[in-house]
Amino acid sequence: MREDAGAGRRVLLSGWGRTAPTAARLARPRDLAELAELVARAPERGVIARGLGRSYGDAAQCAGGLVLDCADLDPGFRVDAAAGTVTASAGTSLDTLLRELVPRGWFPPVVPGTRHVTVGGAIAADIHGKNHHADSSFGAHLRSYTVVTGTGEVRTLRPGDGAPFWAGVGGMGLTGVITEAVVALRPVETAWMRVDTDRTPDLDATLDLMARTDGDYHHTVAWVDLLAAGARTGRSVVTRGHHAVRDDLPVRARRDPLRFAPRVLGAAPGWAPPGLLNRWTVRAFNTAWYARAPQRRRDEITPASGFFHPLDAVRGWNRLYGPRGLVQYQFAVPFGAEPVLRRVVERLSAARAASFLAVLKRFGPGTPGPLSFPQPGWTLALDLPAELSGLPVLLDTFDRWVADAGGRVYLAKDSRMHPELPARMYPRLDEWRAVRAEVDPAGVFRSDLARRLDLVGGGGSR
Amino acid sequence: MRNALGAVRSVLVLGGRSEIGLAIAERLVRDGARAVALAVRGGRAPEAAARLREAGAAEVHELEFDADAPASHAAVLARAAGLLGDLDVVVAAFGHLGDQAALEADPVAAAASAHTNLTGHVSAGLAAAARLREQGHGVLVVLSSMAGVRVRRANFVYGAAKAGLDGFAQGLDDALYGSGARVMIVRPGYVRTKMSAHVPAAPFAATPRQVADAVADGLRLGWRYVWVPSVLRSVAAVFRVLPRSVWRRLRR
Ligand SMILES: Cc1cc2nc3c(=O)[nH]c(=O)nc-3n(C[C@H](O)[C@H](O)[C@H](O)COP(=O)(O)OP(=O)(O)OC[C@H]3O[C@@H](n4cnc5c(N)ncnc54)[C@H](O)[C@@H]3O)c2cc1C
Ligand SMILES: NC(=O)c1ccc[n+]([C@@H]2O[C@H](COP(=O)([O-])OP(=O)(O)OC[C@H]3O[C@@H](n4cnc5c(N)ncnc54)[C@H](OP(=O)(O)O)[C@@H]3O)[C@@H](O)[C@H]2O)c1
Numbered sequence: 001m002r003e004d005a006g007a008g009r010r011v012l013l014s015g016w017g018r019t020a021p022t023a024a025r026l027a028r029p030r031d032l033a034e035l036a037e038l039v040a041r042a043p044e045r046g047v048i049a050r051g052l053g054r055s056y057g058d059a060a061q062c063a064g065g066l067v068l069d070c071a072d073l074d075p076g077f078r079v080d081a082a083a084g085t086v087t088a089s090a091g092t093s094l095d096t097l098l099r100e101l102v103p104r105g106w107f108p109p110v111v112p113g114t115r116h117v118t119v120g121g122a123i124a125a126d127i128h129g130k131n132h133h134a135d136s137s138f139g140a141h142l143r144s145y146t147v148v149t150g151t152g153e154v155r156t157l158r159p160g161d162g163a164p165f166w167a168g169v170g171g172m173g174l175t176g177v178i179t180e181a182v183v184a185l186r187p188v189e190t191a192w193m194r195v196d197t198d199r200t201p202d203l204d205a206t207l208d209l210m211a212r213t214d215g216d217y218h219h220t221v222a223w224v225d226l227l228a229a230g231a232r233t234g235r236s237v238v239t240r241g242h243h244a245v246r247d248d249l250p251v252r253a254r255r256d257p258l259r260f261a262p263r264v265l266g267a268a269p270g271w272a273p274p275g276l277l278n279r280w281t282v283r284a285f286n287t288a289w290y291a292r293a294p295q296r297r298r299d300e301i302t303p304a305s306g307f308f309h310p311l312d313a314v315r316g317w318n319r320l321y322g323p324r325g326l327v328q329y330q331f332a333v334p335f336g337a338e339p340v341l342r343r344v345v346e347r348l349s350a351a352r353a354a355s356f357l358a359v360l361k362r363f364g365p366g367t368p369g370p371l372s373f374p375q376p377g378w379t380l381a382l383d384l385p386a387e388l389s390g391l392p393v394l395l396d397t398f399d400r401w402v403a404d405a406g407g408r409v410y411l412a413k414d415s416r417m418h419p420e421l422p423a424r425m426y427p428r429l430d431e432w433r434a435v436r437a438e439v440d441p442a443g444v445f446r447s448d449l450a451r452r453l454d455l456v457g458g459g460g461s462r
Numbered sequence: 463m464r465n466a467l468g469a470v471r472s473v474l475v476l477g478g479r480s481e482i483g484l485a486i487a488e489r490l491v492r493d494g495a496r497a498v499a500l501a502v503r504g505g506r507a508p509e510a511a512a513r514l515r516e517a518g519a520a521e522v523h524e525l526e527f528d529a530d531a532p533a534s535h536a537a538v539l540a541r542a543a544g545l546l547g548d549l550d551v552v553v554a555a556f557g558h559l560g561d562q563a564a565l566e567a568d569p570v571a572a573a574a575s576a577h578t579n580l581t582g583h584v585s586a587g588l589a590a591a592a593r594l595r596e597q598g599h600g601v602l603v604v605l606s607s608m609a610g611v612r613v614r615r616a617n618f619v620y621g622a623a624k625a626g627l628d629g630f631a632q633g634l635d636d637a638l639y640g641s642g643a644r645v646m647i648v649r650p651g652y653v654r655t656k657m658s659a660h661v662p663a664a665p666f667a668a669t670p671r672q673v674a675d676a677v678a679d680g681l682r683l684g685w686r687y688v689w690v691p692s693v694l695r696s697v698a699a700v701f702r703v704l705p706r707s708v709w710r711r712l713r714r
Contacts, residue, residue: 023642
């Protein structure tokens with residue numbers, strides 16, 4: 001069949017969940033001029049930026065359109081030690097940042113559950129980490145970012161610019177292509193963490209422990225065993241920690257305290273049969289993992305990479321979910337909506353849904369980004385095989401509970417919610433659309449996510 | 463866009479009064495589809511449209527479509543895209559069973575039947591595929607049939623066209639590989655509808671609703687073939703190896 005003309009190669013793209021792939025042209029501009037030119041000559045079906053494709057759904061896809069990978073832009077890497085900031089191109093990965101920064105005594109202000117995300121993706125999803133309750137999300141630490149808007153204009157935006165700046169923070173790439181950012185850093189003495197671990201017997205104990213002690217720690221997270229049932233429903237391993245100082249380290253490690261050497265144990269096999277991760281295999285894993293965790297351990301000194309990114313030790317673990325892929329469901333509900341959280345956990349446990357360790361966390365204050373996900377309250381993130389029968393109805397039910405409670409689903413993780421929901425979950429959606437209409441009057445920035453959820457308005461039909 | 467669990471926003475049914483086609487559209491609407499276009503002879507299908515609105519469709523369009531007029535098919539697809547925007551699912555549901563004895567006695571009528579059942583699908587299928595390829599996603603659902611798996615004495619005019627259609631659909635799916643679009647081939651056995659009301663039911667009969675449910679599962683799980691009921695996959699394996707002497711004598 002006919003090959004259509006246009007920039008870049010035609011490729012099939014999907015997100016980390018490997019569901020709903022679509023075809024687009026993929027181009028890797030080498031400099032700002034080339035990038036601006038590609039945006040100015042955007043194909044009719046639109047253009048969207050893509051980082052490392054770690055969003056789970058279809059946020060970094062644009063079926064029939066153009067996808068821009070910023071990895072080839074000049075890294076422009078500069079550390080300003082006096083200001084405590086780093087300047088980096090949007091295509092720079094947090095993995096690279098960590099490897100460059102930690103040995104110099106700096107840490108990115110926010111790191112998600114994987115190092116393999118880009119600065120552009122971190123801004124566009126306004127990502128959060130285990131320190132959200134203390135430090136808020138990525139956008140809160142941005143000094144500025146540079147973006148190519150829908151009119152091809154190159155703008156550098158600062159928090160002081162207000163609405164246009166914040167529309168891009170959590171804006172899922174729909175307000176322009178970010179090319180570079182200046183990010184405030186945290187000074188660290190070591191590449192290690194000082195960690196306390198507690199095993200909790202059930203959900204109430206988990207929530208209670210976190211609510212009582214979150215304030216005492218810089219980083220906290222609970223891993224919930226969603227396959228535990230009955231009196232054990234919601235049992236968790238809660239880990240809380242601080243960046244270790246030099247004196248915390250064993251003598252051996254003090255010689256090179258900032259050595260950052262993440263371990264990669266290996267890669268998942270390229271292919272896995274459907275149904276490999278089922279309720280039995282996952283239950284066995286979760287149980288073994290819970291049993292291995294200490295009941296109570298204090299002041300364990302552990303490498304930061306293992307503390308923040310245990311999953312990165314196995315490359316391509318998403319392939320274990322087989323050809324049908326996985327769905328990640330992450331929602332946040334305000335404080336006071338704990339009953340919703342409890343109902344979700346109970347329903348998942350009753351459904352015996354094969355969910356690997358779910359991640360539970362308390363959010364602190366959010367940023368002013370209208371589409372930014374974190375809001376004060378609880379957030380739970382869980383992975384489920386897409387082939388699980390009954391999954392659509394189960395998650396639709398959760399969506400309703402979450403929306404009714406004033407909560408929301410994380411757009412960077414979503415791959416399946418219904419299009420009526422974003423307007424309820426993100427009450428400032430219209431405000432965001434108005435800014436977007438200004439910076440992208442012709443609507444050239446479009447993604448599959450935007451089409452599916454009708455984020456930009458107009459029925460989501462094109 | 464199709465979501466990760468197979469729900470879609472828009473559906474085009476070619477042969478929009480087909481009981482099976484409508485059941486599929488209705489199921490997809492119940493799963494979240496908002497917009498449906500019914501392409502029918504005469505351009506009007508008010509009852510079918512009402513049924514889909516009742517099921518929850520926010521927009522239902524009706525448009526003219528004649529399977530026997532291949533020259534018009536690209537325009538029909540363009541119109542549908544104009545009404546719906548992206549075509550997430552296109553269901554090619556039109557078809558004609560006819561009375562085998564009558565068709566055998568009337569070569570011209572038999573050719574006309576084959577024209578609808580095969581030629582019409584070739585042009586409509588290619589026109590649909592071109593749209594889906596351009597938009598970089600979408601599924602073309604082709605109503606093939608058990609009758610085409612191995613053509614039987616009892617309905618070989620129809621069966622031969624279905625066999626041709628099935629082969630066409632497989633080839634088209636291969637052609638679309640990597641384009642983001644794909645073809646899903648549905649192979650029901652006997653389904654009681656207005657098309658089949660005049661012939662006795664075969665074993666493993668299904669309802670339009672069951673076909674629709676199986677198609678929804680297929681969309682969710684990315685199946686290439688959908689057998690309805692699923693046991694027909696094994697039955698077909700037996701059919702393929704039965705000796706001709708036995709096969710020839712099958713009554714239905
Ligand atoms: C194992 C794992 C753990 C995770 N843990 C967390 C977590 O703890 N906290 C959290 O918040 N998230 C988490 N995530 C999600 C991830 O951080 C976000 O989806 C992030 O946006 C991915 O970045 P990316 O570079 O891969 O971007 P992509 O997935 O490629 O794109 C994501 C979005 O960013 C936009 N984008 C990318 N680059 C640019 C650019 N240059 N300009 C404008 N827009 C751009 C895209 O258009 C898209 O909308 C996790 C993901 C995985 C796979
Ligand atoms: N029923 C079964 O047992 C069975 C089994 C396997 C496969 N199938 C296949 O499933 C599909 C749907 O069948 P069904 O059972 O739903 O039958 P149906 O209700 O009779 O639907 C067939 C539709 O095709 C339409 N059609 C016929 N010729 C046309 C033409 N030239 N142009 C436009 N439309 C035309 C008819 O339109 P009008 O309304 O204008 O007549 C009718 O609505 C068919 O392809 C059939 O072969 C059926």
